[in-house]
Amino acid sequence: MYNLSNVVKFEIIRTLKKPSFWVAAILLPLLLVGYVGISGMMGYNANKAIEEAGDISGKKVAITDDTGLVELPKDSHISIIKDKSIGLSKVKQGKIDIYYYVPKDLSNEHPAEVYTNTDSSSIFENYDNGLRSLLMASALGHTTPVDALVLSNTYQIKTTNFDQNGEDKNTLGKLTIPIITLAIFYVLVCMFGNRLMMSTIEEKENRISEMILTSIKSRTLIIGKIISLITLGFLQILILSIPIIVGYLNAKSIAVGGLNVGDILPHIVFDPATITLSVLLLISSYILFTGLCVTIGTLVPSAKEASNYMAVVMILVILPLFFLNSFIGQAPDTMTYILSYFPFTAPISLLLRGAFGTLPPLDAVIGIAIISISAALVIALAIKIFRSSAVEYTSKVNILRVLRGDK
Amino acid sequence: MTSDAKEIISVKNFRMIFGDKEVIKELSFDVKKGEIFGLLGSNGSGKTTTIRALLGLYQPTGGELLVNGKKFSPEQGTVVGYLPEERGLYTKETVLDVMIYFGKLRGLANPKAWSLKYLERVGLVDKTKEKIGRLSSGQQQKVQLGITIMGEPKLLILDEPTKGFDPVNRRLLMEIIDETHKKGATILMITHYMDEVERLCDRALLLKDGAARAYGTIAAIKKQFNSHNLDDIFVQIYGEDDDV
Numbered sequence: 001m002y003n004l005s006n007v008v009k010f011e012i013i014r015t016l017k018k019p020s021f022w023v024a025a026i027l028l029p030l031l032l033v034g035y036v037g038i039s040g041m042m043g044y045n046a047n048k049a050i051e052e053a054g055d056i057s058g059k060k061v062a063i064t065d066d067t068g069l070v071e072l073p074k075d076s077h078i079s080i081i082k083d084k085s086i087g088l089s090k091v092k093q094g095k096i097d098i099y100y101y102v103p104k105d106l107s108n109e110h111p112a113e114v115y116t117n118t119d120s121s122s123i124f125e126n127y128d129n130g131l132r133s134l135l136m137a138s139a140l141g142h143t144t145p146v147d148a149l150v151l152s153n154t155y156q157i158k159t160t161n162f163d164q165n166g167e168d169k170n171t172l173g174k175l176t177i178p179i180i181t182l183a184i185f186y187v188l189v190c191m192f193g194n195r196l197m198m199s200t201i202e203e204k205e206n207r208i209s210e211m212i213l214t215s216i217k218s219r220t221l222i223i224g225k226i227i228s229l230i231t232l233g234f235l236q237i238l239i240l241s242i243p244i245i246v247g248y249l250n251a252k253s254i255a256v257g258g259l260n261v262g263d264i265l266p267h268i269v270f271d272p273a274t275i276t277l278s279v280l281l282l283i284s285s286y287i288l289f290t291g292l293c294v295t296i297g298t299l300v301p302s303a304k305e306a307s308n309y310m311a312v313v314m315i316l317v318i319l320p321l322f323f324l325n326s327f328i329g330q331a332p333d334t335m336t337y338i339l340s341y342f343p344f345t346a347p348i349s350l351l352l353r354g355a356f357g358t359l360p361p362l363d364a365v366i367g368i369a370i371i372s373i374s375a376a377l378v379i380a381l382a383i384k385i386f387r388s389s390a391v392e393y394t395s396k397v398n399i400l401r402v403l404r405g406d407k
Numbered sequence: 408m409t410s411d412a413k414e415i416i417s418v419k420n421f422r423m424i425f426g427d428k429e430v431i432k433e434l435s436f437d438v439k440k441g442e443i444f445g446l447l448g449s450n451g452s453g454k455t456t457t458i459r460a461l462l463g464l465y466q467p468t469g470g471e472l473l474v475n476g477k478k479f480s481p482e483q484g485t486v487v488g489y490l491p492e493e494r495g496l497y498t499k500e501t502v503l504d505v506m507i508y509f510g511k512l513r514g515l516a517n518p519k520a521w522s523l524k525y526l527e528r529v530g531l532v533d534k535t536k537e538k539i540g541r542l543s544s545g546q547q548q549k550v551q552l553g554i555t556i557m558g559e560p561k562l563l564i565l566d567e568p569t570k571g572f573d574p575v576n577r578r579l580l581m582e583i584i585d586e587t588h589k590k591g592a593t594i595l596m597i598t599h600y601m602d603e604v605e606r607l608c609d610r611a612l613l614l615k616d617g618a619a620r621a622y623g624t625i626a627a628i629k630k631q632f633n634s635h636n637l638d639d640i641f642v643q644i645y646g647e648d649d650d651v
Contacts, residue, residue: 002482006511014500207495211554214462214489215512216481391464391493 003216007224008231011199015232024191025239033243056130059097059118062087063134066104070138078134091115100131171357173267174274178354181278185351187240188233188286189317196293197306197313199225200386204301209390218387222298226290226379233286277364278354284371285347289313291378292344298385299397320349327352332363340367343374415440415562415593416461421470423456423617430456431617434470438610440561443584443594445604448614449645454597455492457614458566462489474562481512488560488587492567492597494551498540502531502550505539509554518557525553529579545573552576556583563587565596569603601637613644620644 015021061078063070064087072078081087084101091099094117101113112135114127140148149155161169200222203209212221248265296309319339320327326336327349339349340363350367353359389397416438423431431453438444446454459465461472463479472478475486497505503522510518526532529549531542539547548571555563563584569577584607588594598604604611604625611628613621621628621644625637632640 003512006508010504010508010511014497014504202497206498207491207493208497210459210462210464210491210493211489211496211509211551212512213464214479214481214487215509220481388466391459 001217001220001223004220004224004227007216007221008228011225011228012231015228021232021236025236028187028191029240029243054126054129056098056127060095061098061100061130062090062096063100063102063131065102067102067106070102070134071141072134073137088115091117098127098130100134102131102135170267170269174269174271175355175357176268177270177274177278178351178357178359181282182348182351182355184237185282185285185347187237189289191236192229192233193289193293193310193313194307196229196290197297197310198303199229200294200297200382201300201303201306203390204392205303213390218390219383222294222379222383222386226287226294229290229294230286233290273361277361277368280368281347281350281354281364281371284368284375285351288343288347288371288375288378289317291375291382295378295382295385298382298389299399301392301396305396316344317348320345320352323349324352327356327358330358332358341370343370346371346374413439415475416444416595417471417473417476418457418461419471421457421460421472422468423453423460423465424468429468429617431460431467434614434617434619436612436619436622438593438595440593441588441591442609443588443596443607445608445611446595446597446614447599447601447604447611447641452614452645453617454614455566456617458489458491458564458595458597462487462564486560487562487564488555488557489564490551490555490566490568492570494548494571496539496547496550496554499538501536501538502526502542503535506550506553506557510557513557515558521557522553529553544571545576548572548576549579552580552583556587559587559590559592561592563592563594563596565594565598567597567599569598569600601641605637613640615644 057077062081063072063078064081064084066084072080078100079096081090081099087096087099087101090096092115097116097118099115101115103110103112106112112131114131116125116127118125136152140152143151161171163169203212203221216224292313293310296313297306300306300309323335323339326333326339332340336349336353339345340353346367350359350364350371354364385397385399385402388402414437416436418437419435421431421434422429434453434457446457448454456465460467461474461479463481474483477483479487497508500508503519503526506522506526507518510521515521523532523535526535529552531546531549534542534546539550542550555565565584568580568584572580584594584596594607596603596607608625610624611621612619613628621631621640623631628640629635629637632643634640634643
């Protein structure tokens with residue numbers, strides 16, 4: 001295609017020169033790292049504040065135990081008071097800071113009681129845990145080690161699911177690639193949706209169409225723009241993946257939600273068939289989405305009007321999320337097939353099914369074929385509309401007229 | 408028809424219908440190689456539509472529009488230089504980047520050198536790294552003009568070329584038209600200024616409501632309307648229109 005490389009080069013270089021591209025590319029990983037760091041730090045600070053607010057060390061603590069269960073450690077600074085009324089009197093007078101009372105018939109109806117008289121004004125001031133720990137330690141002292149583990153709920157469970165061949169299913173490891181694919185698509189849609197839409201409006205809004213279309217064909221311009229947008233999208237994903245790669249290399253020291261990433265990574269399955277289908281699904285879906293946005297861009301005369309249509313695209317992207325139940329079950333229902341094979345909802349539906357492990361290879365292949373054909377048709381439509389409406393600088397394009405070949 | 412033909416533009420039985428309105432009715436004319444041709448008419452008479460159809464921006468309803476013996480295709484590169492009525496450029500890009508881009512699209516061997524030489528000539532060499540949106544409208548016109556004449560086109564199509572041009576740029580444009588013409592280029596210009604037509608054009612076509620009202624050499628048109636003044640002829644043809 002004559003001049004295609006010039007269009008692609010121009011579009012890519014001018015985007016790379018824009019600070020907004022790099023801000024978007026670098027800001028998201030920075031925000032992610034910042035969010036994890038700040039939330040971790042805030043969580044640590046909050047826990048520390050709560051711990052400090054409930055810390056009984058350095059305080060005068062006394063207990064009345066009518067059950068006879070409590071066994072105080074030898075080095076404990078908690079004193080024993082025989083009578084509850086004395087304990088209450090002392091805490092009211094400020095002679096002790098914290099007073100615990102454990103009734104003989106401890107139950108939900110007869111709870112343990114905590115009385116305090118401290119100079120703390122913290123909203124987190126709560127000394128229940130001190131008493132709970134004391135009671136737990138005392139109760140465990142009367143049981144076997146195994147009973148102690150069971151009662152304290154601190155034991156581990158290791159689950160292994162076998163497949164029909166008697167081999168470890170390793171579901172999470174097998175679904176990691178489809179899950180990453182789904183995440184990449186969402187990032188591309190969220191970060192690039194607007195840019196895709198604006199890409200063809202610029203020529204109309206700035207009245208460049210006539211000058212450019214006497215130098216290159218509309219097909220070359222549109223395809224060149226689409227290639228450059230796809231390239232830029234994946235370049236941005238590459239930049240985004242740098243912190244992930246760094247994380248991968250240092251996985252042993254990273255823990256997410258109580259899971260050690262280093263323990264998960266060896267189980268990720270790099271199955272060529274899954275990778276191929278996931279990559280094809282991602283690429284065809286992104287091309288379809290790009291074509292859809294570019295088509296909308298060719299229909300409207302200004303960026304302002306284009307933004308109204310962006311909502312329609314986002315609804316199509318989000319719609320399958322309202323039918324998650326249709327994708328979770330192993331037996332697909334009618335809605336599963338409608339959403340999976342309707343071109344504009346197919347990308348997210350198939351990516352979700354892939355991530356949930358409910359997408360058979362045949363369904364994936366049919367879906368990819370539908371999405372690819374739709375992408376080609378949508379791009380052809382964008383070219384036709386742009387060719388017919390490139391000099392419609394102020395009015396919206398009537399798509400039916402374009403399809404009929406009317407002016 | 409081959410490129411050896413005398414005509415560089417050939418329009419035969421051109422018809423154009425927008426919706427239910429026929430805006431061009433069986434229009435036929437040609438532009439000979441090396442001449443300066445005026446396409447004249449009131450607003451809405453079909454001049455810009457004719458040019459857009461000639462350059463493939465509109466699909467004609469009927470007829471044949473040829474440039475150098477063929478339907479126009481951008482692949483013809485530097486054959487045609489077109490300054491449209493609606494003018495604009497990539498406002499967020501720098502002057503040199505845009506000129507180099509268009510230079511590459513038009514097949515120039517060294518677009519950077521060509522652009523720098525042109526920018527030096529029109530006094531914009533210190534603006535090469537300036538974004539086009541930051542230039543004055545007069546400076547932007549110079550850039551657009553540069554893009555139009557890139558690669559010494561054999562046919563210059565200028566749609567109201569002096570519209571919006573300040574006197575300095577108008578003189579520059581006239582110099583460039585003159586230079587390009589002397590190098591053998593054909594010029595088709597749409598204009599409302601009859602003095603420009605009389606001074607520059609060899610032949611002209613006067614359109615009214617999508618049909619030719621007069622076509623031929625300037626002298627023949629004057630003779631046809633029995634007048635020595637093109638302004639009078641224009642008023643005679645379009646005087647009853649509201650939108651002249």
